[in-house]
Amino acid sequence: MTDKVTARRRIEEVEERIRLAVEAADIGTFDVDLVNNVTTTSKRFNEIFGFNGPATQAQYVSVVHPDDLHIRRKAYKASTENKDNKLVYEVRVIHPDQSIRWIKLQGKLYYDDNGTAVRILGTLLDVTQVKRLERQKDDFISIASHELKTPITSLKASLQLLDRMKENPAQGVFPKLIDQSTRSMQKISALVDKLLNVGRANDPQMQLNKTTFLIADILTNCCSHIRMANKYKLNLAGDESVKVNADEHAIDQVVINLVNNAVKYAPDSVNIDMMIERLDGMAKVSIKDYGPGIPADKQPHLFERYYQADVSGFQNAGLGLGLYISAEIIKRHEGAMGVESTIGEGSTFWFTLPLA
CATH class of the missing domain: 3.30.565.10 (Histidine kinase-like ATPase, C-terminal domain)
Structure with a gap:
């Protein structure tokens, strides 16, 4: 009996550590019994979907953004047809206040001896902030490329003209081209300084004089x-x-x-x-x-x-x-x-x- 009690306590300790880790990571969990059509979800899972408590499978599906339903269907179809046991997809869900949230669902399918899927265990994450940062990064790259392209193009044109005129410089044009080149360089320098200042602003060791x-x-x-x-x-x-x-x-x-x-x-x-x-x-x-x-x-x-x-x-x-x-x-x-x-x-x- 002592060994059984000790083993049970160890299992309980492991389960508690797993529970604490899941809660700390802000992860929702779910367990779908495909045979009896019963879905068991954690509190965080329901919150990520926008529900105050447990809901039916149909209700969870109903809040998925209509434009993303095909992504969910495709993921389920691929997981059952390929028999790779993995279910992964990212879709948008619509909360009751009409706000849009991005979720990432990861699951594992379990099959019986006949190869029929009988159970899905998995986790759910709210990845809205990650998606927002990805969009900001893409926007930044696009904006930075556009902002740098204009002064660089202008500088390149001025230097090409100066190069052609270096043997016989025209007195009226030469100063204008130099001024234009200087202004272009100042714009490029200002943009680069802003990029560098982002890193400095984030540096916890930044010294203030x-x-x-x-x-x-x-x-x-x-x-x-x-x-x-x-x-x-x-x-x-x-x-x-x-x-x-x-x-x-x-x-x-x-x-x-x-x-x-x-x-x-x-x-x-x-x-x-x-x-x-x-x-x-x-x-x-x-x-x-x-x-x-x-x-x-x-x-x-x-x-x-x-x-x-x-x-x-x-x-x-x-x-x-x-x-x-x-x-x-x-x-x-x-x-x-x-x-x-x-x-x-x-x-x-x-x-x-x-x-x-």
Whole structure:
């Protein structure tokens, strides 16, 4: 009896470890008795499908996206015809709130002595986030290729013309081609810098060279390229005596990105207001434009990597990295970053930094 009790306890311990591992991995499990047509599922399995409790096989199938039903049928057909015991497929399911989730089902078929499938054991994963990241990666590669192609093509054309004219340079054309080449190189460098900054922003060992300075100095001296164009007015208001202890170069990068976005997304907004405040022991800096505004459903995603918002029909260009990098910089300074926007009235991007 002692041996039996010991063996049973060991089995229970193994089962408990497996259960804990499954729960930690956020995996749903299922057991289908094909003979009696009975399906047993875990709580997480039901949740991934969008049910509060157990459902019938027909109900599980009913929430699979109509465009993906053929994928499920094909997977079941392949698993039974090939007798390889494996059942694997990825489909979309529609939850009661009409949200779309991606699921990945993996199972193993068991057969009786006559070769008839009698049971399926398997697991279920919600892979929505994985699919979202894959889409963002593909979008990023597409956007980066497009963004780099234009300046590289322009640079190549300028260099080809310069090469043809090197023996007999035309005085009027030569400087223009050199200027064009320089501008193209600057665009390429800016794009490459953004890519490098993503890696730096994610690096937990990123060093901040903090000094104490007036935040007003950065706002006053930033964005010389916009001030020189004399098209937009950068208006500074608020408490210009506010000092912070931060990495001046990094904060300057954040401010430039926010002002550039104001110009990009609100090209008809001549005034760009910059405000400095003391708020709850922090310095708060706000950059406001008077453009078309950003839809409420897009605002929570603006600081995600590679996210690009098509604001009020204005098709933007870029890698979708600027706000993500800026938010990471502010986070490293133990500050916060956010946005307030109303359609037709404009947008205000803000960030906070600890006071010096």
